[in-house]
């Protein structure tokens with residue numbers, strides 16, 4: 001109760017900041033970031049765009065990986081219009097694809113830039129149970145696994161930069177307080193989400209493996225060159241109302257698809273639970289990585305944040321009266337976007353956070369994550385799973401690797417792993 005009152009009033013916590021502090025305000029403590037190079041995912045809108053704007057205002061060189069390059073170029077143009085000397089590089093990255101993450105890292109390395117700051121901010125709230133091209137539930141693949149792999153592949157560069165420049169590297173994982181809504185066994189639930197898979201290949205004339213359930217066909221104009229995500233989009237539209245969506249066809253592409261995947265326990269896909277799982281994974285990742293960095297003696301820290309609740313494009317799949325009403329009713333609890341970017345910027349730049357690692361922050365102050373998120377056992381299991389799934393040897397058959405790793409880890413049980 002007292003916490004809610006403090007939140008509503010914006011009362012400052014031990015850091016001197018509170019829920020109403022903005023990103024621009026927290027960075028006043030470190031006004032010159034001219035020596036810093038930062039990678040920020042998900043900077044095309046919402047919290048990430050504001051984080052990028054404020055770090056650019058303080059002089060940081062930004063690398064903005066994005067799946068939507070047009071939107072990223074618009075972000076870059078907006079920043080340059082406001083800060084003409086800003087250094088902003090846009091590069092392609094789809095976090096839901098391990099191949100795309102590897103491609104981004106290869107391109108980034110070819111630029112031979114240092115890397116001081118990695119902000120894993122991108123996120124999605126997937127309304128239906130889509131499956132990534134690697135055979136993994138889409139929200140988990142985007143919010144957690146893509147960031148896990150990105151961090152893993154950039155870590156050497158961050159360590160090297162910290163060694164050469166003497167500036168401590170920082171990794172910020174953007175989680176959510178909703179991580180506390182997930183209870184149960186992380187890997188078992190993920191297994192349930194993945195078990196009934198839908199495979200949609202990039203070349204829509206080839207679908208593999210042969211699907212057994214309901215087949216749907218979709219007619220598309222020949223000018224339409226679908227990306228994997230748009231195929232998934234149409235699959236969902238089509239599944240929601242079969243037969244309703246079709247185009248005047250010059251060329252027919254047949255998209256075979258399963259309807260929304262039902263987890264093996266028979267319960268329908270729960271998008272909120274899947275989102276909470278992915279955000280819990282962000283916290284567990286932070287915990288395990290912090291331990292590993294410490295043991296390695298790397299001058300790099302990792303922390304995670306809850307930015308606060310703010311209306312952004314995150315709810316784009318759920319626009320409508322109900323969402324409007326929910327945001328209206330919660331309006332007193334909502335932050336503005338500059339306020340929502342504050343905790344990320346605080347953890348990324350503030351001198352008070354130097355040397356602090358493995359912690360969870362909200363409203364620019366350290367706080368406790370859920371009991372499950374604080375479990376060293378869960379963090380270790382998730383790490384082992386993530387290693388197995390993202391190891392290059394498993395990538396050609398990642399879906400099989402996911403199955404193998406999950407059932408292997410579930411069989412072993414957590415005690416054996418520790």
Ligand SMILES: NC(=O)c1ccc[n+]([C@@H]2O[C@H](COP(=O)([O-])OP(=O)(O)OC[C@H]3O[C@@H](n4cnc5c(N)ncnc54)[C@H](OP(=O)(O)O)[C@@H]3O)[C@@H](O)[C@H]2O)c1
Nearest residue numbers: 042044045046047068094095122123176309310312313314
């Ligand atoms: N808004 C809230 O109330 C709230 C609360 C707690 C936590 N968060 C977290 O805050 C972070 C930022 O969210 P937001 O509210 O600012 O949402 P947003 O406006 O929807 O921004 C999400 C960003 O992630 C990018 N993204 C999504 N999928 C991607 C993919 N596969 N590959 C690369 N980039 C991808 C989006 O790019 P596109 O332009 O390509 O879509 C966009 O730039 C997320 O991690 C979210 O979970 C938000």
